[in-house]
Amino acid sequence: MFRTLIVEFIFPLVLILLVSRLFRSLVAGFRSGSPRVAAEPPRPVQAGGELKKDPVCGTYVSTAASLTRKVNGQLVYFCSEECRDKY
Secondary structure, three states, X not given: OHHHHHHHHHHHHHHHHHHHHHHHHHHHHHHOOOOOOOOOOOOOOOOOOOEEEOOOOOOEEEOOOXXXXXXXXXXXXXXXXXXXXXX
């Protein structure tokens, strides 16, 4: 009786649940199939050097590794493209 319950009901139910979860995860992977773009490699940071404060977020950045923009004849240093574009 107990063996019949396991073989005929519980085992097929567990099997169906596992297969459905596997199928859902496969389908979810295809739905989020936006092309994966490789992240921009980080800019090398040199040891030492002068630090300047980013005027947007306040982060101190190395002059050698920062992004710059000339504003009113003065060089302004930024930690990222987002901060540079916000300025």
